[in-house]
Amino acid sequence: MKPxxxxxxxxxxxxxxxLFFISVPLALFYASGYRFGLDGVLKTGGIFLSxxxxxxxxxxxxxxxxxxxxxxxxxxxxxxxxASYEIEVTREGDHPWTRLLIVESELxxxxxxxxxxxxxxxxxxxxxxxxxxxxxxxxxxxxxxxxAEFDTLPATTTASSIGTLVIENGALxxxxxxxxxxxxxxxxxxxxxxxxxxxxxAKEQRVTNAAxxxxxxxxxxxxxxxxxxxxxxxxxxxIPLYAKAGSSFRVIDGRxxxxxxxxxxxxLDL
Amino acid sequence: xxxxxxxxWYLHIGRANELIGRDRVIYRLFEMLPGALSLATLWIFVxxxxxxxxxxxxxxxxxxxxxxxxxxxxxxxxxxNFKRMRHxxxxxxxxxxxxxxxxxxxxxxxxxxxxxxxxxLSGSIRGLLESQWDPxxxxxxxxxxxxxxxxxxxxxxxxxxxxxxxxxxxxITRHPSxxxxxxxxxxxxxxxxxEEARVRVLDPHxxxxxxxxxxxxDVDTVVYPQYFACLTWNFLTAEKPxxxxxxxxxxxxxxxxxxPMLARVxxxxxxxxxxxxxxxxxxxxxxxxxxxxxxxxxxxxxxxxNIVSEDSRIFWNLFARYDGEYEVVPIAYPVSMDANMAxxxxxxxxxxxxxxxxWTYGAENIAYILFVFLKNPRIRLRKxxxxxxxxxxxxxxxxxxxxxxFAVGWLPLFIGGDAxxxxxLSYSLPSVARTFLAVAMFGLVASxxxxxxxxxxxxxxxxxxxxxxxxxxxxxMPLTMVIFSSIPGLDAQxxxxxxxxxxxxxxxxxxxxxxxxxxxxxxx
Numbered sequence: 001m002k003p004x005x006x007x008x009x010x011x012x013x014x015x016x017x018x019l020f021f022i023s024v025p026l027a028l029f030y031a032s033g034y035r036f037g038l039d040g041v042l043k044t045g046g047i048f049l050s051x052x053x054x055x056x057x058x059x060x061x062x063x064x065x066x067x068x069x070x071x072x073x074x075x076x077x078x079x080x081x082x083a084s085y086e087i088e089v090t091r092e093g094d095h096p097w098t099r100l101l102i103v104e105s106e107l108x109x110x111x112x113x114x115x116x117x118x119x120x121x122x123x124x125x126x127x128x129x130x131x132x133x134x135x136x137x138x139x140x141x142x143x144x145x146x147x148a149e150f151d152t153l154p155a156t157t158t159a160s161s162i163g164t165l166v167i168e169n170g171a172l173x174x175x176x177x178x179x180x181x182x183x184x185x186x187x188x189x190x191x192x193x194x195x196x197x198x199x200x201x202a203k204e205q206r207v208t209n210a211a212x213x214x215x216x217x218x219x220x221x222x223x224x225x226x227x228x229x230x231x232x233x234x235x236x237x238x239i240p241l242y243a244k245a246g247s248s249f250r251v252i253d254g255r256x257x258x259x260x261x262x263x264x265x266x267x268l269d270l
Numbered sequence: 271x272x273x274x275x276x277x278x279w280y281l282h283i284g285r286a287n288e289l290i291g292r293d294r295v296i297y298r299l300f301e302m303l304p305g306a307l308s309l310a311t312l313w314i315f316v317x318x319x320x321x322x323x324x325x326x327x328x329x330x331x332x333x334x335x336x337x338x339x340x341x342x343x344x345x346x347x348x349x350x351n352f353k354r355m356r357h358x359x360x361x362x363x364x365x366x367x368x369x370x371x372x373x374x375x376x377x378x379x380x381x382x383x384x385x386x387x388x389x390x391l392s393g394s395i396r397g398l399l400e401s402q403w404d405p406x407x408x409x410x411x412x413x414x415x416x417x418x419x420x421x422x423x424x425x426x427x428x429x430x431x432x433x434x435x436x437x438x439x440x441x442i443t444r445h446p447s448x449x450x451x452x453x454x455x456x457x458x459x460x461x462x463x464x465e466e467a468r469v470r471v472l473d474p475h476x477x478x479x480x481x482x483x484x485x486x487x488d489v490d491t492v493v494y495p496q497y498f499a500c501l502t503w504n505f506l507t508a509e510k511p512x513x514x515x516x517x518x519x520x521x522x523x524x525x526x527x528x529x530p531m532l533a534r535v536x537x538x539x540x541x542x543x544x545x546x547x548x549x550x551x552x553x554x555x556x557x558x559x560x561x562x563x564x565x566x567x568x569x570x571x572x573x574x575x576n577i578v579s580e581d582s583r584i585f586w587n588l589f590a591r592y593d594g595e596y597e598v599v600p601i602a603y604p605v606s607m608d609a610n611m612a613x614x615x616x617x618x619x620x621x622x623x624x625x626x627x628x629w630t631y632g633a634e635n636i637a638y639i640l641f642v643f644l645k646n647p648r649i650r651l652r653k654x655x656x657x658x659x660x661x662x663x664x665x666x667x668x669x670x671x672x673x674x675x676f677a678v679g680w681l682p683l684f685i686g687g688d689a690x691x692x693x694x695l696s697y698s699l700p701s702v703a704r705t706f707l708a709v710a711m712f713g714l715v716a717s718x719x720x721x722x723x724x725x726x727x728x729x730x731x732x733x734x735x736x737x738x739x740x741x742x743x744x745x746x747m748p749l750t751m752v753i754f755s756s757i758p759g760l761d762a763q764x765x766x767x768x769x770x771x772x773x774x775x776x777x778x779x780x781x782x783x784x785x786x787x788x789x790x791x792x793x794x
């Protein structure tokens with residue numbers, strides 16, 4: 001039996017060279033979001049959704065596209081023609097989360113789901129021994145220290161990786177101050193349309209304090225304490241956490257503590 | 271110092287520092303070439319991933335496609351060689367030889383050994399006796415190393431005592447240690463042994479050199495039954511018998527059932543690569559156990575004594591010595607050796623790494639080839655260009671491609687920056703590249719199927735599960751390609767580049783049992 005003949009080998013080489021040169025442009029265009037159909041070439045984009053929760057159901061334009069799980073905390077939807085897409089994420093016991101995302105060609109629009117329970121648990125902090133289960137026990141020293149935190153004025157700016165919270169004349173803004181870098185998608189109504197500032201509070205509200213907490217922004221106004229997502233795209237979730245005038249909050253030791261009169265509470269489940 | 275009056279004064283250059291003046295600078299630059307090319311390629315990928323991640327991502331996809339078609343292309347060669355090897359194992363080569371005059375052929379078989387066990391060496395000698403070839407036309411040389419001490423000589427003496435009468439001759443050679451200009455290793459040992467055999471056996475017996483075929487084996491090389499008949503037939507029917515070396519397929523079956531999974535994957539990968547090369551003779555140089563006509567070997571001054579990769583270098587020595595009119599005849603017939611293993615898993619990993627670093631140190635041939643091509647105007651330009659290109663491309667792709675496909679190519683995803691991460695391309699890169707690589711894995715699945723035919727019959731002490739693992743082991747391939755091809759390849763090339771030259775590392779032979787000659791599953 002003879003070795004593979006040079007002629008056969010040449011045929012294979014040219015065949016694979018031909019296939020290579022056909023495949024390369026097709027693969028590169030495909031990877032860049034181009035799709036080929038009977039209607040010709042379509043430029044597409046995609047949506048990437050981070051879902052940092054288990055058991056949430058994800059809908060795209062009303063159609064279920066997946067569920068989140070322990071090992072499945074994100075969804076990528078490709079092949080989307082440039083347009084607006086409504087994403088809804090639901091989970092039993094939580095407020096539904098909806099977002100209108102604009103998809104542009106060759107780009108991926110991303111968003112992070114923010115779920116807040118329908119009823120946020122609030123526990124009173126007390127120094128009394130044998131207190132009921134709806135309360136949390138603190139030592140007298142801890143309680144006094146927590147109270148003392150409320151004696152100092154809150155900061156008017158707070159920075160994090162997604163921007164800086166700024167209270168100006170009673171209005172709350174989230175601002176992106178790193179001029180050299182690309183704006184995170186929460187600042188962008190569409191991937192190519194971004195502004196480095198998001199108005200967090202409503203015009204009529206006067207914000208007294210604000211902080212990043214539990215994946216959202218917690219702020220207090222004269223009418224109570226609220227949590228809101230950091231995202232400029234509609235429809236942003238704004239949930240009252242403690243709707244009582246005169247209340248204030250501080251984030252102490254990673255806990256969201258509310259002061260109402262002389263009493264302290266902790267907001268749980270956020 | 272080289273005697274430049276000699277037409278082939280450059281024939282046995284080992285390193286740049288053996289030369290002077292301009293030649294030394296040129297050779298040094300050639301030594302740096304493989305490492306520089308590989309580093310530059312990887313460096314371009316890293317820089318592109320930072321600066322132009324889109325281009326880097328495109329390149330990764332292009333590489334994946336190239337890899338896919340290359341795998342298909344090589345698989346065709348592997349499949350053909352597998353068929354050819356099975357065909358050759360089924361043929362009665364002795365019957366074929368009947369129409370030829372072959373009684374004058376003498377096989378000189380050299381077994382270089384260091385501190386190897388008696389049972390390893392005796393297994394190889396028994397392999398010769400069990401082969402279907404008259405041992406009275408075989409000269410066996412037990413090539414011991416003086417530095418290995420008296421125990422090695424005792425092993426050789428015992429072998430000589432037990433088997434000498436069966437062969438035309440069986441001699442022990444003792445390669446002296448610390449010879450100026452020599453590197454301790456296989457090359458210097460077998461060169462010494464070949465010359466000793468000439469003086470002590472061939473000349474006294476009056477054997478014409480052109481009738482002698484030298485099989486330069488490893489200590490663990492066990493021949494399959496008709497190796498010598500097949501080799502002789504190929505020698506007698508070759509277009510240029512004295513201007514050709516003869517390359518069998520190295521299988522690593524001696525201890526394959528007891529070798530750990532990593533060792534098995536690497537062993538079959540090496541065999542498959544040689545099988546593929548057998549179908550691409552223009553890219554084939556001699557490797558490991560090989561055969562060469564004594565007359566050519568003698569004229570070329572035997573194997574080089576001052577380098578690591580003497581097995582492949584001898585081909586280039588002969589190629590240069592005969593002005594490009596020398597080739598390798600792939601005989602598509604197997605010999606069996608030990609898979610590289612140690613008593614512990616970590617030991618095996620270390621041994622495999624070191625062995626592959628030694629093999630990939632064959633990049634030292636590039637400097638030699640380029641230099642020789644500069645100095646030898648009698649080799650045709652086309653031959654020079656092809657040989658240089660194939661060698662450079664071979665070592666470059668061996669080192670860089672697995673690293674690009676399975677490591678560096680994915681960098682844009684991590685360092686491409688926010689703008690790149692917002693593109694469809696960044697999300698598509700993993701899936702598109704992975705798809706091409708996964709399809710290429712079909713080539714590996716085919717390899718797994720082939721490997722099952724090459725494996726000797728399962729010994730009763732191993733369960734069926736081990737057979738299943740023998741197929742499943744191929745999943746390790748991407749990992750082994752990076753750890754045992756790319757990284758040792760780069761290690762070897764960087765050593766050459768920075769002048770931190772490697773010495774010869776003797777692969778320790780480790781077997782759990784006293785093994786019989788492996789039965790070729792292909793003919794079962």
